[in-house]
Amino acid sequence: MNHALSRWPGRLAAMVPDRPVDIAVIGAGNRSSTTYQGLFQSLRPWVNVVAVCDPVKEHADRYADAVDAHAFHDLTDLVKADLVEAALVIAPIDVHHAISVTLSRAGIHHLVETSISSTLWQARDMAQTADEHGVKFRVGENFIRFHFDRIAKEIDQTGFIGPIGRVLCLHDHPGYHNNSRWLVLYGAHPETVQAVSHRMPVEPHWEATHRYHEDEGFRCHFFRFPDNRLVTDLAGNLKGMLGRYPRPGYTELAGTRGTIVRAAMEHRHGAGEVRWCSDDALRNGARHDHVFPIEHVVEDGQWICDRVELPIGPVEFRNPNQLAVSHPRAHSLSSVVSHVTDFANEVRGSDHCEFTPADAVMSMEMEVGCRESALRNGEEIPLPLADLNIEAERRVWDELRVRHGVDPHDAEAMMSIMVARP
Secondary structure, eight states: OOOEEOOOTTOOOOEEOSSOEEEEEEOOSHHIIIIIGGGTTTTTTTEEEEEEEOSSHHHHHHHHHHHTOEEESOHHHHHHHTOOSEEEEOSOGGGHHHHHHHHHHTTOEEEEESSOOSSHHHHHHHHHHHHHTTOOEEEEOOGGGSHHHHHHHHHHHHTTTOOOOEEEEESSOTTHHHHHHHHHHHTSOOSEEEEEEEEEEEEEEEEETTEEEEEEEEEEEEEEETTTEEEEEEESOTTOGGGOOOTTOEEEEEOSSEEEEEEOOSSTTOEEEEEEOOHHHHHTTOOOOEEEEEEEEEETTEEEEEEEEETTEEEEEEOSOOOSSOOTTHHHHHHHHHHHHHHHHHHTTOOOOSSOHHHHHHHHHHHHHHHHHHHTTSOOEESSOSOOOSHHHHHHHHHHHHHHSSOTTOHHHHHTSOOOOO
16 A cells, blocks of 8 residues: 655654545544544545434534535434445444444444443454454554653663563553553553452532532552563542542553653643663662653644653654644644544555554453452452453443343344434
């Protein structure tokens, strides 16, 4: 496949396919409208939106008018129209499985927003069905593309702090997103999980006009990776209410002679640094005697790069996915652009994939494994899960069955209901 370098004025060079992929946007609710709709100008070399599908007619029509595309209110009609090569699925998680299976059977490549699905059975079935039909199926995990993870990976690859054998993450985002981060950091899948959970009463309070709380949850996840590597990922009150530590919390990536650290600041993306022990420090107490700040570079509303000056030389990750227009959330939106561009390139034949279907399913294995471990009072559970006839899966299945009135594992039945996102 022929690739070209983007020559848009002011853009960093990024790989683009020889022609954009004609896509449908499936889901025109809040997330789709407030995040994706404004990015399609930046994504023009990669994707061309020709259809929008949402069961709420008003949402579909409004979105389609905004992006100059055809509006559909039923996925079956969209498939029959034969307008698209691929789809972005930005719909409620409850229907991810049904939509994905329907698209795979129709031979339509698709990128599904996180989390991949409601149950692990669904996640496995989505990947298997896509594979059976020769369809590119990906999950749009943007957390692995956030700036701290990008620069941390670059620093790790230099070997400057030695191999990272342990991760401690406090009050960030435990669950599917963070699971994905640890897979990518280590370039491997975990062997076991353990988890504990806790809930306690708190003084009644309002997080927002529609979010009232009288109790507070907490969970702690342990993941053992090959080569004696451990992740401890714990959090309770993620929004920093009641004086708790705010997001993005505190993260340590512990190497053999130093640590990459990120801590919360006034801004959401926090501040990072590399702490390092010289030979002299190692002989005298092993207190780190060098600190190298990580610089997060934003210019005119564009995330340019993250970089750090180390004794071995500068280490930098440059953002290849700048936006067509400036934005105060450029660092997070560029991460969304990144997974869409990767997907489009794969549809056009690229073999580069940062987050494979196997990775996407494993992130769900980790999440379900943690739920089951917590139900078993912290029992260590091997991965991948050998048996899906477990309490954690049954509870979610039962909840979905009551909510929708059909078997949530029956794609055809789930396609017959309307799950609208406001």
